[in-house]
Amino acid sequence: MNTELAIDVCGMTKRFGQLTAVDHIDLQVRAGEICGFLGPNGSGKTTFIRMLCGLLRPDDGSGTCLGKDVIRDSEAIKREVGYMTQRFSFWEDLSIVENLDFIARMYDVKNRRDAVHQSLERLGLTERRKQLAGQLSGGWKQRLALAACLIHNPKLLLLDEPTAGVDPKARREFWEEIHHLAGEGLTFLIATHYMDEAERCHRLAFILRSKLLVHGTVDEVIEQARLTTWEVAGPNLLQVAEQIRGRAGVEQATAFGNLLHVSGTNAAELEQAIAPFRTEQHKWSQVEPGLEDVFIHMMERPKQEVSA
Amino acid sequence: MKAPRFSFARFKAIIVKEFIQMRRDRLTFGMMVGIPLLQLVLFGFAINSDPKHLPTAVLVADHGPHGRTILQAIRNSSYFDFVSQVTTETQAHEALARGDVQFVVNVPENFSRELLRGDRPPILVEADATDPAATGNALGSLGTLLDGALQNDLKGPLAFLSGTNGPVELRVHAHYNPENITQYNIVPGLMGVVLTMTMILITGLAITRERERGTMENLLSMPTRPAEVLVGKIIPYILVGYIQVTLILLAAHFLFHVPMVGSVPLLLIAVFVFITANLAVGITFSSLAANQLQAMQMTFFFFLPSILLSGFMFPFRGMPHWAQAVGECLPLTHFLRIVRGILLKGNGLQEIYIQLAEIAVFAAIALAIGVKRYHQTLD
Structure with a gap:
């Protein structure tokens, strides 16, 4: 048994009728690591996370989660895992402290009162503890959710798009907390759509159409894509993008604010394609592809390439 | 600010949307059809406020011919179905208490002899009257039933027994709810x-x-x-x-x-x-x-x-x-x-x-x- 791996699963598969939501995904996450879990909507992120915490029974696959068998010991895994659902799933007609107290009881937390008190303190919820959860704003709801996930001292946190609908300041504070907790030895698997959040992760796993595409550090992921990217500045970028899109070698042309990123995997072909557009009007420069370029590139890969 | 005019297009959009949603929620739609059908079946076929064929026990202490005639007449009335025969009062009460029978018809000892003597012997009907609606019509039918029952038996020289008050006395004991409340x-x-x-x-x-x-x-x-x-x-x-x-x-x-x-x-x-x-x-x-x-x-x-x-x-x-x-x-x-x-x-x-x-x-x-x-x- 490899104690260093918090998650070590392979061949995880889930089917819903005809649809295969998760198709033989292998994933290893080291203890104390923050693993970003990326992929477009409907690619199977939530289903995969739900299988890890015993909410869904995998149709196929094996492995361990915190050293315990993901199929057989799902009840034992539940005790050591904190799961934050995509949608706020605490009791809106209970107050913050009542919610936390309930969760603590469900997990048989020792010294429950102290645990609830500490968790309120730690996430700055003490003043609002009597407020009903349903009346909280997005940022506070998310704090409550995090506090609740942590109350039983889990070793692994599975967070499913935890910062959706949360303002930038609250998001930053949230991520600081995550890094702090990771420093204490907690392992994270965080599903997200935000590139800035992805860049804060130690490692990334990208899934598309139910399959795992890439797995590695940010740099590794970018390098694996072997993408060449040109940045264009100047007027009428929309028109440039439209004209350039159909040309051989150009795989994507995406606007980034006032800039246009044109990317392709074949550097030579790409350079040929953009040659007619390199006029006085526009400033062209080759740049390092960003994570976002890479992800859009992967998401737009044709189906056959993914399933091959 | 002027309120927007009633728009037929918007009105139609709402109607169409409601229909789409109605179709999506199959169960609700099923209930909208199912509940009236259920009501139709229940009210139309199941409910009857004039219950007949009520289970009745008989307690016969007199085996004379006239007692039998009366029992026959009661049985023929379609209100009473004789389902059991009991031999003691205790058994009769137990059957009523358990709810096995709705009525116990009791033909007392020496019934035929007293009848012929013109003593107007009693026919005792004990009823479980917890639900007055269940027993009302059946008990109501008994009076005329008993008067007519003996007409064939009491002919010729015995005709005088029919008298003005009838040849027998009907005694009804409405148990458990005697006032039919x-x-x-x-x-x-x-x-x-x-x-x-x-x-x-x-x-x-x-x-x-x-x-x-x-x-x-x-x-x-x-x-x-x-x-x-x-x-x-x-x-x-x-x-x-x-x-x-x-x-x-x-x-x-x-x-x-x-x-x-x-x-x-x-x-x-x-x-x-x-x-x-x-x-x-x-x-x-x-x-x-x-x-x-x-x-x-x-x-x-x-x-x-x-x-x-x-x-x-x-x-x-x-x-x-x-x-x-x-x-x-x-x-x-x-x-x-x-x-x-x-x-x-x-x-x-x-x-x-x-x-x-x-x-x-x-x-x-x-x-x-x-x-x-x-x-x-x-x-």
Whole structure:
């Protein structure tokens, strides 16, 4: 048994009728690591996370989660895992402290009162503890959710798009907390759509159409894509993008604010394609592809390439 | 600012949207069609306020020819079906108390001899009158029936016996509710009806609400067993059920002066079994329903036959056999017999345990379905 791996699963598969939501995904996450879990909507992120915490029974696959068998010991895994659902799933007609107290009881937390008190303190919820959860704003709801996930001292946190609908300041504070907790030895698997959040992760796993595409550090992921990217500045970028899109070698042309990123995997072909557009009007420069370029590139890969 | 004009296009858009949503929610649509059909069947075919073929026991102490004639006439009236013969008064009362028979017709000793002597011997009819509606017509028919019954026997020289008052005297003992007060029957029954409605509805909603609000996912991600969740959710409502029972019992006693002949503690024990059965139904419904509205509709779908086929509103024995068979499957039917039996007849455990066992079996089946359908996972 490899104690260093918090998650070590392979061949995880889930089917819903005809649809295969998760198709033989292998994933290893080291203890104390923050693993970003990326992929477009409907690619199977939530289903995969739900299988890890015993909410869904995998149709196929094996492995361990915190050293315990993901199929057989799902009840034992539940005790050591904190799961934050995509949608706020605490009791809106209970107050913050009542919610936390309930969760603590469900997990048989020792010294429950102290645990609830500490968790309120730690996430700055003490003043609002009597407020009903349903009346909280997005940022506070998310704090409550995090506090609740942590109350039983889990070793692994599975967070499913935890910062959706949360303002930038609250998001930053949230991520600081995550890094702090990771420093204490907690392992994270965080599903997200935000590139800035992805860049804060130690490692990334990208899934598309139910399959795992890439797995590695940010740099590794970018390098694996072997993408060449040109940045264009100047007027009428929309028109440039439209004209350039159909040309051989150009795989994507995406606007980034006032800039246009044109990317392709074949550097030579790409350079040929953009040659007619390199006029006085526009400033062209080759740049390092960003994570976002890479992800859009992967998401737009044709189906056959993914399933091959 | 001027209010926008009524737009026909917008109006049409709303109508179209409603139709689309109606079509998507199959269950609701099914209920909209199913409930009128159910009502049609129940009201049209099952309910009969003039119950006939009521089970009757006979206690014959005189085997003379005229007693037989009278029994024959009673049997021919279509109100009375002779289902058993008893030999003692005690047996007769037991049969009434258990509810095996609605009437006991008693032909006393020396009936024929006294008849021929012109002594106007009595025919004693003992009735279980807990539900006045069930016995009213049958008892009403008896008077004329007896007068006509002996016409053939009392011909020629015996014709004088027919007399002005009739040859026999009809004595009716309306047991348990001698004054035919409808409330005595309805108010205890109401206890069962109220419990059925609220217990099923509340538990049905309690679990679908978790699902609708997304909190179910959270609950399932925690280390819990189905029994902890289900039983934990049930207990508070059992308490609520007892509050309802207490209120109804107090009202029955102080407001309606319903007699309480039997043991109230025994009733409270029976209530527990009945509440459990209803909560189990509620849990099963909530495991089948996708949302709170559907749970509510299912409750209504169950409640309708419960109230109509259990003997609460209409005499149970007035219904055709298929409706009685359906009624026998409903816990309310058995609970009504228990609560009326205990309060009005003074039944003890011995008379009610079969009914109680049937409710318990129902509860066990419903709970088994509920627990089986309640998934520990989201799939």
